[in-house]
Amino acid sequence: MAVSREKESLAKVLVHEGGYVNHPHDPGGPTNKGVTQRVYDAYRKGKKLATRSVKSITGDEVYEIYDRQYWDAVKGDHLPAGVDYVVFDGAVNSGPSQSIKWLQRALGPLYTGRVDGIMGMATLTALRSVNNNDALIDRICAQRLAFLKALKTWRTFGKGWSSRVAGVRSIGRAWATGETPPAAIHVDGGQAKGFIENAKAPPSTAPADAATGGGVAGGGVAGTVQTLQDQLSPISYSSEWITNVVVVLGVVSTLLVVGGLAYRWYAKRKAARLADDLDMAPL
Missing domain, CATH: 1.10.287 (Helix Hairpins)
Structure with a gap:
Protein backbone atom coordinates (compact mmCIF):
# COMPACT_ATOMS: atom_id res chain seq x y z
CA MET A 1 0.00 0.00 0.00
CA ALA A 2 1.09 3.60 -0.61
CA VAL A 3 0.60 4.57 3.04
CA SER A 4 1.80 2.28 5.81
CA ARG A 5 -0.30 2.08 8.97
CA GLU A 6 2.27 -0.05 10.78
CA LYS A 7 3.14 2.44 13.53
CA GLU A 8 -0.50 3.41 14.08
CA SER A 9 -1.52 -0.24 14.14
CA LEU A 10 1.29 -1.17 16.50
CA ALA A 11 0.29 1.59 18.90
CA LYS A 12 -3.20 0.11 19.16
CA VAL A 13 -1.96 -3.48 19.42
CA LEU A 14 0.30 -2.49 22.31
CA VAL A 15 -2.71 -1.07 24.16
CA HIS A 16 -4.49 -4.42 23.81
CA GLU A 17 -1.37 -6.27 24.94
CA GLY A 18 -0.59 -4.16 28.00
CA GLY A 19 2.57 -4.73 30.05
CA TYR A 20 4.20 -7.71 31.70
CA VAL A 21 1.98 -10.70 32.49
CA ASN A 22 2.61 -14.30 33.47
CA HIS A 23 -0.81 -15.90 33.88
CA PRO A 24 -0.60 -19.62 34.78
CA HIS A 25 -3.18 -20.51 32.11
CA ASP A 26 -1.75 -18.35 29.34
CA PRO A 27 0.06 -20.66 26.87
CA GLY A 28 2.33 -17.75 25.97
CA GLY A 29 3.96 -17.87 29.39
CA PRO A 30 5.86 -14.78 30.59
CA THR A 31 4.94 -11.99 28.17
CA ASN A 32 5.72 -8.28 28.01
CA LYS A 33 4.02 -5.93 25.54
CA GLY A 34 2.79 -8.94 23.64
CA VAL A 35 6.25 -10.48 23.22
CA THR A 36 6.62 -13.87 24.88
CA GLN A 37 9.79 -14.95 26.64
CA ARG A 38 10.24 -17.67 24.01
CA VAL A 39 10.07 -15.18 21.12
CA TYR A 40 12.36 -12.76 22.94
CA ASP A 41 14.94 -15.48 23.62
CA ALA A 42 14.98 -16.43 19.93
CA TYR A 43 15.33 -12.79 18.93
CA ARG A 44 18.28 -12.21 21.29
CA LYS A 45 20.02 -15.41 20.23
CA GLY A 46 19.60 -14.42 16.59
CA LYS A 47 21.54 -11.26 17.34
CA LYS A 48 24.14 -13.22 19.30
CA LEU A 49 23.11 -11.50 22.51
CA ALA A 50 22.71 -13.06 25.93
CA THR A 51 19.13 -13.96 26.80
CA ARG A 52 17.41 -12.07 29.59
CA SER A 53 13.97 -11.63 31.08
CA VAL A 54 11.36 -10.26 28.72
CA LYS A 55 10.66 -7.72 31.44
CA SER A 56 13.79 -5.91 30.20
CA ILE A 57 12.75 -5.67 26.55
CA THR A 58 13.39 -2.24 25.04
CA GLY A 59 11.13 -0.18 22.82
CA ASP A 60 13.42 -0.66 19.83
CA GLU A 61 13.40 -4.43 20.35
CA VAL A 62 9.61 -4.44 20.58
CA TYR A 63 9.29 -2.54 17.31
CA GLU A 64 11.79 -4.76 15.48
CA ILE A 65 10.12 -7.97 16.63
CA TYR A 66 6.66 -6.76 15.67
CA ASP A 67 7.92 -5.42 12.35
CA ARG A 68 9.71 -8.58 11.22
CA GLN A 69 7.72 -11.36 12.84
CA TYR A 70 4.19 -10.02 12.54
CA TRP A 71 3.72 -7.01 10.23
CA ASP A 72 6.06 -8.26 7.51
CA ALA A 73 4.84 -11.85 7.99
CA VAL A 74 1.28 -10.84 7.02
CA LYS A 75 2.55 -8.37 4.37
CA GLY A 76 0.86 -5.53 6.20
CA ASP A 77 1.98 -2.87 3.72
CA HIS A 78 0.20 -4.74 0.91
CA LEU A 79 -3.16 -5.01 2.69
CA PRO A 80 -6.10 -2.59 2.43
CA ALA A 81 -6.77 0.00 5.13
CA GLY A 82 -8.30 -1.59 8.20
CA VAL A 83 -7.68 -5.12 6.97
CA ASP A 84 -3.97 -4.59 7.61
CA TYR A 85 -4.55 -3.76 11.27
CA VAL A 86 -7.10 -6.56 11.83
CA VAL A 87 -4.83 -9.25 10.35
CA PHE A 88 -1.82 -7.80 12.20
CA ASP A 89 -3.57 -7.87 15.58
CA GLY A 90 -4.72 -11.45 14.99
CA ALA A 91 -1.16 -12.44 14.09
CA VAL A 92 0.17 -11.05 17.37
CA ASN A 93 -2.52 -12.86 19.37
CA SER A 94 -2.59 -16.25 17.63
CA GLY A 95 0.31 -16.30 15.18
CA PRO A 96 0.64 -15.00 11.58
CA SER A 97 -0.38 -18.28 9.94
CA GLN A 98 -3.60 -18.52 11.93
CA SER A 99 -4.56 -14.91 11.24
CA ILE A 100 -3.95 -15.35 7.51
CA LYS A 101 -6.21 -18.42 7.55
CA TRP A 102 -9.03 -16.28 8.99
CA LEU A 103 -8.51 -13.82 6.14
CA GLN A 104 -8.44 -16.56 3.51
CA ARG A 105 -11.68 -18.07 4.77
CA ALA A 106 -13.32 -14.66 5.10
CA LEU A 107 -12.57 -13.99 1.42
CA GLY A 108 -15.00 -16.77 0.54
CA PRO A 109 -15.36 -17.68 -3.15
CA LEU A 110 -13.00 -14.88 -4.19
CA TYR A 111 -10.15 -16.98 -2.83
CA THR A 112 -9.75 -20.28 -4.65
CA GLY A 113 -6.47 -21.45 -3.14
CA ARG A 114 -5.79 -23.62 -0.12
CA VAL A 115 -6.45 -22.29 3.36
CA ASP A 116 -2.78 -22.64 4.21
CA GLY A 117 -1.97 -19.54 6.26
CA ILE A 118 0.44 -18.19 3.65
CA MET A 119 0.03 -14.63 2.36
CA GLY A 120 0.78 -15.47 -1.25
CA MET A 121 -0.25 -14.00 -4.57
CA ALA A 122 -3.56 -15.89 -4.61
CA THR A 123 -4.62 -14.29 -1.32
CA LEU A 124 -3.47 -10.81 -2.35
CA THR A 125 -5.20 -11.13 -5.72
CA ALA A 126 -8.46 -12.13 -4.04
CA LEU A 127 -8.14 -9.15 -1.71
CA ARG A 128 -7.94 -6.79 -4.67
CA SER A 129 -11.34 -8.07 -5.82
CA VAL A 130 -13.07 -7.14 -2.55
CA ASN A 131 -15.30 -4.08 -2.85
CA ASN A 132 -16.50 -3.96 0.77
CA ASN A 133 -13.59 -4.19 3.19
CA ASP A 134 -15.61 -3.31 6.29
CA ALA A 135 -17.82 -6.37 5.63
CA LEU A 136 -14.65 -8.42 5.06
CA ILE A 137 -13.38 -7.26 8.45
CA ASP A 138 -16.63 -8.46 10.04
CA ARG A 139 -16.08 -11.91 8.58
CA ILE A 140 -12.42 -12.04 9.63
CA CYS A 141 -13.36 -11.16 13.20
CA ALA A 142 -16.18 -13.73 13.19
CA GLN A 143 -13.69 -16.43 12.13
CA ARG A 144 -11.29 -15.31 14.83
CA LEU A 145 -13.93 -15.39 17.56
CA ALA A 146 -15.14 -18.85 16.52
CA PHE A 147 -11.54 -20.08 16.71
CA LEU A 148 -10.99 -18.64 20.18
CA LYS A 149 -14.25 -20.18 21.45
CA ALA A 150 -12.91 -23.57 20.34
CA LEU A 151 -9.94 -23.31 22.71
CA LYS A 152 -9.83 -24.84 26.21
CA THR A 153 -8.65 -21.47 27.52
CA TRP A 154 -11.87 -19.72 26.40
CA ARG A 155 -13.40 -20.28 29.85
CA THR A 156 -10.56 -18.23 31.41
CA PHE A 157 -9.90 -15.59 28.74
CA GLY A 158 -13.14 -15.47 26.76
CA LYS A 159 -14.35 -12.18 28.19
CA GLY A 160 -11.06 -10.42 27.45
CA TRP A 161 -10.80 -11.95 23.96
CA SER A 162 -14.38 -10.97 23.11
CA SER A 163 -13.70 -7.39 24.13
CA ARG A 164 -10.46 -7.27 22.18
CA VAL A 165 -11.99 -8.66 18.98
CA ALA A 166 -14.90 -6.21 19.26
CA GLY A 167 -12.44 -3.34 19.60
CA VAL A 168 -10.34 -4.57 16.70
CA ARG A 169 -13.45 -4.83 14.56
CA SER A 170 -14.50 -1.25 15.33
CA ILE A 171 -11.05 0.19 14.67
CA GLY A 172 -10.58 -1.82 11.48
CA ARG A 173 -13.99 -0.85 10.08
CA ALA A 174 -13.32 2.81 10.78
CA TRP A 175 -10.01 2.69 8.91
CA ALA A 176 -11.65 0.76 6.06
CA THR A 177 -14.30 3.46 5.61
CA GLY A 178 -11.96 6.41 6.02
CA GLU A 179 -13.22 7.43 9.45
CA THR A 180 -11.24 8.27 12.58
CA PRO A 181 -10.84 5.02 14.52
CA PRO A 182 -11.83 4.82 18.19
CA ALA A 183 -9.18 4.44 20.87
CA ALA A 184 -8.00 0.95 21.67
CA ILE A 185 -8.94 -0.28 25.14
CA HIS A 186 -7.08 -2.84 27.23
CA VAL A 187 -9.20 -5.52 28.90
CA ASP A 188 -7.47 -7.97 31.21
CA GLY A 189 -7.30 -11.41 29.62
CA GLY A 190 -7.47 -10.09 26.09
CA GLN A 191 -3.69 -10.24 25.83
CA ALA A 192 -3.57 -14.01 26.46
CA LYS A 193 -2.25 -15.97 23.50
CA GLY A 194 -4.80 -18.04 21.63
CA PHE A 195 -2.91 -20.94 20.07
CA ILE A 196 -4.33 -23.97 18.28
CA GLU A 197 -2.26 -26.20 20.58
CA ASN A 198 -4.85 -25.41 23.23
CA ALA A 199 -7.82 -26.55 21.15
CA LYS A 200 -10.62 -28.45 22.81
CA ALA A 201 -10.53 -32.21 22.22
CA PRO A 202 -13.28 -33.53 19.94
CA PRO A 203 -15.89 -35.69 21.68
CA SER A 204 -15.07 -39.40 21.72
CA THR A 205 -17.29 -41.90 19.93
Missing part, protein backbone atom coordinates in the same frame (compact mmCIF):
# COMPACT_ATOMS: atom_id res chain seq x y z
CA ALA A 206 -16.30 -44.61 22.44
CA PRO A 207 -19.50 -44.21 24.55
CA ALA A 208 -21.57 -44.55 21.38
CA ASP A 209 -19.71 -47.68 20.34
CA ALA A 210 -20.12 -49.16 23.81
CA ALA A 211 -23.84 -48.39 23.90
CA THR A 212 -24.45 -49.78 20.43
CA GLY A 213 -22.42 -52.89 21.21
CA GLY A 214 -24.28 -53.35 24.47
CA GLY A 215 -27.61 -53.00 22.72
CA VAL A 216 -26.71 -55.60 20.11
CA ALA A 217 -25.47 -57.97 22.84
CA GLY A 218 -28.62 -57.37 24.86
CA GLY A 219 -30.72 -58.26 21.83
CA GLY A 220 -28.80 -61.50 21.55
CA VAL A 221 -29.46 -62.33 25.20
CA ALA A 222 -33.14 -61.57 24.74
CA GLY A 223 -33.25 -64.01 21.83
CA THR A 224 -31.60 -66.72 23.94
CA VAL A 225 -34.06 -66.17 26.79
CA GLN A 226 -36.95 -66.30 24.32
CA THR A 227 -35.69 -69.64 23.03
CA LEU A 228 -35.44 -70.91 26.61
CA GLN A 229 -39.02 -69.87 27.26
CA ASP A 230 -40.23 -71.68 24.16
CA GLN A 231 -38.54 -74.85 25.40
CA LEU A 232 -39.91 -74.54 28.93
CA SER A 233 -43.43 -73.40 28.15
CA PRO A 234 -44.85 -76.90 27.47
CA ILE A 235 -43.84 -78.03 30.93
CA SER A 236 -44.24 -74.83 32.89
CA TYR A 237 -47.29 -72.81 33.84
CA SER A 238 -45.31 -69.92 35.39
CA SER A 239 -43.17 -68.64 32.54
CA GLU A 240 -44.69 -65.13 32.63
CA TRP A 241 -41.54 -63.76 34.31
CA ILE A 242 -39.48 -65.01 31.36
CA THR A 243 -41.75 -63.06 29.01
CA ASN A 244 -41.21 -59.95 31.10
CA VAL A 245 -37.45 -60.45 31.01
CA VAL A 246 -37.53 -60.79 27.23
CA VAL A 247 -39.58 -57.60 26.87
CA VAL A 248 -37.31 -55.61 29.20
CA LEU A 249 -34.17 -56.85 27.46
CA GLY A 250 -35.64 -56.01 24.08
CA VAL A 251 -36.61 -52.48 25.11
CA VAL A 252 -33.26 -51.77 26.79
CA SER A 253 -31.34 -53.17 23.83
CA THR A 254 -33.30 -51.02 21.41
CA LEU A 255 -32.73 -47.91 23.52
CA LEU A 256 -29.01 -48.64 23.72
CA VAL A 257 -28.68 -49.11 19.98
CA VAL A 258 -30.74 -46.01 19.12
CA GLY A 259 -29.01 -43.95 21.80
CA GLY A 260 -25.58 -45.12 20.66
CA LEU A 261 -26.27 -44.26 17.04
CA ALA A 262 -27.70 -40.86 18.02
CA TYR A 263 -24.69 -40.03 20.16
CA ARG A 264 -22.30 -41.13 17.40
CA TRP A 265 -24.08 -38.71 15.01
CA TYR A 266 -23.87 -35.92 17.60
CA ALA A 267 -20.17 -36.59 18.33
CA LYS A 268 -19.22 -36.63 14.66
CA ARG A 269 -21.18 -33.44 13.98
CA LYS A 270 -19.61 -31.67 16.95
CA ALA A 271 -16.12 -32.85 15.94
CA ALA A 272 -16.68 -31.53 12.41
CA ARG A 273 -17.85 -28.17 13.76
CA LEU A 274 -14.83 -27.98 16.05
CA ALA A 275 -12.48 -28.77 13.18
CA ASP A 276 -14.14 -26.08 11.08
CA ASP A 277 -13.81 -23.45 13.83
CA LEU A 278 -10.15 -24.38 14.18
CA ASP A 279 -9.60 -24.11 10.41
CA MET A 280 -8.80 -27.80 10.27
CA ALA A 281 -11.72 -28.86 8.08
CA PRO A 282 -10.86 -30.98 5.02
CA LEU A 283 -9.96 -28.73 2.11
